[in-house]
Amino acid sequence: MTPSLAVTLAGIILIGLTAYVLLGGADFGGGVWALLASGPRKQAQRELIARAIGPVWEANHVWLILSLVLLFTCFPLVFARVAIGLHVPLTLMLIGIVLRGSAFVFQSYGEGSAAGRVFATASLITPVLLGVCVAAAATGAVPVEPRGSFVAVYVRPWLTAFGLAVGVFALACFALLAAVYLTLETRDLPLQEDFRRRALVTEVVVVGVAVVGLFLLPAALSIHPRVVALTAVTAASAIWSLWRRHYALARVAAAGQVALIVVGWGAAQYPYILPPDLTIQAAAAPRVTLELAFTAVIAGAVVLFPSLFYLMRVFKAQSKNAMR
Amino acid sequence: MSDLVAARSQMAVSLVFHIIFAVIGIAMPVLMVIAERRWQRTRDPIYLDLAKRWARGTAILFAVGAVSGTVLSFELGLLWPQFMRLAGAVIGMPFSLEGFAFFTEAIFLGIYLYGWERVSPRAHLLAGVIVAVSGAASGIFVVIANAWMNTPTGVMVTNGAFTHIDPIAAMRTPAALPQTLHMTLAAYAATGIAVAGIHALLVLKGRASAFNRAALMIGLVVGAPAAVLQPLSGDIAARYLARRQPVKLAAMEALYQTRAGAPLTIGPPPGIKIPYALSLLAFHDPHAVVQGLDAVSPDERPNVGLVHLSFDVMVLLGTYLAVVGLWAGWLALRKRDLAAHRGFLRALAVATPLGFVCVEAGWMVTELGRQPWVIYGVLKTQDAVTPMPGLIVPFTAITLLYCALAGVVAVVLYRQIIRSPVA
Numbered sequence: 078m079t080p081s082l083a084v085t086l087a088g089i090i091l092i093g094l095t096a097y098v099l100l101g102g103a104d105f106g107g108g109v110w111a112l113l114a115s116g117p118r119k120q121a122q123r124e125l126i127a128r129a130i131g132p133v134w135e136a137n138h139v140w141l142i143l144s145l146v147l148l149f150t151c152f153p154l155v156f157a158r159v160a161i162g163l164h165v166p167l168t169l170m171l172i173g174i175v176l177r178g179s180a181f182v183f184q185s186y187g188e189g190s191a192a193g194r195v196f197a198t199a200s201l202i203t204p205v206l207l208g209v210c211v212a213a214a215a216t217g218a219v220p221v222e223p224r225g226s227f228v229a230v231y232v233r234p235w236l237t238a239f240g241l242a243v244g245v246f247a248l249a250c251f252a253l254l255a256a257v258y259l260t261l262e263t264r265d266l267p268l269q270e271d272f273r274r275r276a277l278v279t280e281v282v283v284v285g286v287a288v289v290g291l292f293l294l295p296a297a298l299s300i301h302p303r304v305v306a307l308t309a310v311t312a313a314s315a316i317w318s319l320w321r322r323h324y325a326l327a328r329v330a331a332a333g334q335v336a337l338i339v340v341g342w343g344a345a346q347y348p349y350i351l352p353p354d355l356t357i358q359a360a361a362a363p364r365v366t367l368e369l370a371f372t373a374v375i376a377g378a379v380v381l382f383p384s385l386f387y388l389m390r391v392f393k394a395q396s397k398n399a400m401r
Numbered sequence: 402m403s404d405l406v407a408a409r410s411q412m413a414v415s416l417v418f419h420i421i422f423a424v425i426g427i428a429m430p431v432l433m434v435i436a437e438r439r440w441q442r443t444r445d446p447i448y449l450d451l452a453k454r455w456a457r458g459t460a461i462l463f464a465v466g467a468v469s470g471t472v473l474s475f476e477l478g479l480l481w482p483q484f485m486r487l488a489g490a491v492i493g494m495p496f497s498l499e500g501f502a503f504f505t506e507a508i509f510l511g512i513y514l515y516g517w518e519r520v521s522p523r524a525h526l527l528a529g530v531i532v533a534v535s536g537a538a539s540g541i542f543v544v545i546a547n548a549w550m551n552t553p554t555g556v557m558v559t560n561g562a563f564t565h566i567d568p569i570a571a572m573r574t575p576a577a578l579p580q581t582l583h584m585t586l587a588a589y590a591a592t593g594i595a596v597a598g599i600h601a602l603l604v605l606k607g608r609a610s611a612f613n614r615a616a617l618m619i620g621l622v623v624g625a626p627a628a629v630l631q632p633l634s635g636d637i638a639a640r641y642l643a644r645r646q647p648v649k650l651a652a653m654e655a656l657y658q659t660r661a662g663a664p665l666t667i668g669p670p671p672g673i674k675i676p677y678a679l680s681l682l683a684f685h686d687p688h689a690v691v692q693g694l695d696a697v698s699p700d701e702r703p704n705v706g707l708v709h710l711s712f713d714v715m716v717l718l719g720t721y722l723a724v725v726g727l728w729a730g731w732l733a734l735r736k737r738d739l740a741a742h743r744g745f746l747r748a749l750a751v752a753t754p755l756g757f758v759c760v761e762a763g764w765m766v767t768e769l770g771r772q773p774w775v776i777y778g779v780l781k782t783q784d785a786v787t788p789m790p791g792l793i794v795p796f797t798a799i800t801l802l803y804c805a806l807a808g809v810v811a812v813v814l815y816r817q818i819i820r821s822p823v824a
């Protein structure tokens with residue numbers, strides 16, 4: 078059976094989100110490492126981060142917007158219900174995004190002032206809240222009808238131990254991605270070692286939080302054991318390749334690991350787009366809208382992928398040299 | 402403050418903030434591309450310096466445009482979930498196209514801003530052109546979504562539900578053409594005149610360097626024609642309003658009674674009245690009947706005071722900008738040195754912020770004039786708002802945050818651009 082148009086578009090939205098996590102997430106992770114820069118190469122670390130992020134910052138963040146507009150075009154009901162039920166964490170997440178933008182402006186223009194650091198620290202709430210929102214949506218906690226007390230409708234559904242674990246997990250994953258990518262952004266060996274060490278430590282944290290998360294996992298969400306096994310394998314290969322300094326391989330493994338987590342989440346809640354009751358089919362916009370959106374995605378991809386490839390080639394070419 | 406008022410205020414603050422960066426994001430790439438092209442033609446290093454300096458400032462403003470735009474995309478749902486639930490499938494199309502235009506813009510912006518040494522001169526200039534084109538396209542797409550809210554087409558409304566959805570017909574809504582035309586010109590007029598005005602001020606302060614002259618001329622090349630055309634495109638917008646959104650027009654003109662041979666009211670009512678002028682402007686016929694506010698019940702009328710005031714501000718300042726634009730053209734035709742004409746420079750320096758004031762005022766006309774409707778004649782704003790209580794809290798938070806961000810931008814821009822020595 079071929080997947081329906083609605084399922085295809087839901088898949089495309091999930092791919093967009095994955096790309097945001099892999100690219101925009103690394104931007105937040107870079108923010109973590111800029112804050113935690115330390116040791117004799119403190120300044121060099123910060124400069125490397127700013128240099129790596131600058132040219133791709135905008136493009137990395139558009140993935141979120143693209144996923145969002147496709148969501149409200151193709152599944153308006155989901156967008157409306159999530160926006161009501163998760164109003165509080167989403168607003169906090171937005172505040173974090175604005176602060177991240179401010180910190181980027183400060184950092185890229187050599188204003189390493191105290192204000193810049195305050196913004197950067199505060200922006201770390203964004204990955205945590207992104208995780209919290211995903212956890213709430215995936216476990217069917219978003220209220221179907223906003224009825225009841227303020228706390229019951231707008232706070233309790235998302236403020237759970239599991240949600241917070243997923244939030245911390247997201248932050249750790251983003252830091253991991255950034256550290257791994259950064260090993261490929263420089264040919265300066267000591268600097269590379271700095272980020273290798275950071276990547277290894279973070280990977281251990283990621284695995285630790287994942288284990289805790291699996292314990293807290295509510296019964297409503299069942300993650301396929303095969304997905305868990307596959308993720309564990311990628312995590313192990315990331316550690317191994319970092320240990321052996323195969324940085325290009327480590328990048329593939331770490332990105333693969335995080336992508337598997339996002340896709341695994343999508344698979345776990347299939348066929349629901351917003352549990353407990355909204356299936357992808359039931360929440361979909363009318364067929365004309367879906368057809369047009371799909372056409373736009375295809376046309377957009379024809380323009381975007383060569384352009385993105387060009388962008389990466391222009392700015393990330395030196396990383397190839399760093400591999401040798 | 403009621404939740405509805407808080408939600409409206411938060412939307413207003415977010416848009417008033419975003420539109421400034423959006424307008425600069427549409428027009429600045431054009432100025433940079435012109436400067437770079439001149440450099441490639443003449444090899445005069447001043448033009449390269451100019452392009453690079455503008456690029457540095459634009460990078461900062463783009464980042465702010467991106468985050469404030471992201472905020473808006475979420476706010477559409479956070480504040481107006483009932484609106485998005487109904488309209489998402491209809492106007493999602495322009496928003497999606499806008500999303501792809503942003504993407505193209507963001508990619509080539511990265512190449513343009515950071516790729517001076519990494520790509521060939523021709524590829525670099527082409528990247529700038531792509532940024533300019535996709536910036537204009539994203540503005541046009543999002544304004545089409547707004548036009549649909551003013552003149553909804555492509556749906557049938559039965560018992561509050563939308564049926565027979567046709568997103569293409571929705572994008573071809575009659576308000577789209579006048580609004581996108583007027584908005585795109587506004588971006589070029591406001592930004593071009595502002596750049597020219599800043600450099601006019603510097604020349605007046607005795608820094609009549611070749612650098613400032615070059616910047617002034619490029620600003621005028623983009624801004625002056627647009628400023629001259631703006632009253633004409635505004636007239637197109639007003640005449641379409643007379644047919645499609647008569648209540649908004651009546652509020653703009655503070656016309657309470659429906660009448661033939663309607664006069665034009667200038668200033669707070671009763672104000673100065675010019676006989677027959679409104680009928681003439683709206684229908685090109687001095688005796689035409691213009692619908693007044695009395696055609697609808699009082700609860701369906703917008704805030705006349707604010708809408709009328711905003712409209713007067715836009716037209717007054719817009720006329721001034723058009724006169725400055727014509728003056729520039731006149732001086733250029735007579736081959737006079739614009740940068741040496743002190744009277745003209747003074748007029749230009751005064752005009753620096755006015756285009757942006759017009760943009761804000763014009764949007765107040767459009768958005769406040771549509772009230773109490775979010776989708777004109779279909780969905781009231783009060784029925785679109787989120788059920789979440791306590792909206793004054795996010796409104797306050799966003800407002801404070803944007804004040805802080807504006808401060809950051811001002812400091813960074815000042816340190817990066819203005820304070821650095823200009824040859």
Ligand code: HDD
Nearest residue numbers: 580584587631632635638639716719720759760763764767
């Ligand atoms: C540089 C900026 C600028 C200037 C000089 C003018 N305008 Fe404007 N105007 C805008 C910038 C703007 C805008 C970009 O802010 C609006 C808001 C919505 C839109 O499409 O354009 C607008 C809206 C707007 C509308 C409402 C459209 C609607 O609600 O659908 C009308 C009738 C006019 N304008 C008319 C005029 C006239 C008669 C002008 C004569 C001088 C004028 N504008 C100058």
Ligand code: HEM
Nearest residue numbers: 142422423426427463466467470471473474503536540543
């Ligand atoms: C509800 C209304 C709006 C929404 C949801 C919205 C959304 C967005 C988003 C998400 C971005 C960031 C794109 C990026 O990451 O590069 C953005 C930037 C931009 N917006 Fe808006 N926007 C709105 C209103 C407007 C209006 C009225 C205009 C102008 C006509 C406009 C023009 C632009 C332009 C040109 C940019 C890119 C340039 C820049 O970042 O400075 N937008 N907008």
Ligand code: HEM
Nearest residue numbers: 409412413416417420543544547761764768769774775782
């Ligand atoms: C072009 C894209 C735009 C879209 C899609 C858009 C959409 C909306 C929506 C959905 C609302 C809330 C419902 C309502 O109050 O009617 C709103 C309100 C508002 N918008 Fe826009 N808007 C756009 C551009 C702008 C711009 C550029 C400005 C100002 C600079 C602006 C100013 C306002 C104001 C002041 C309100 C509050 C009006 C009130 O409730 O009295 N809008 N807009």
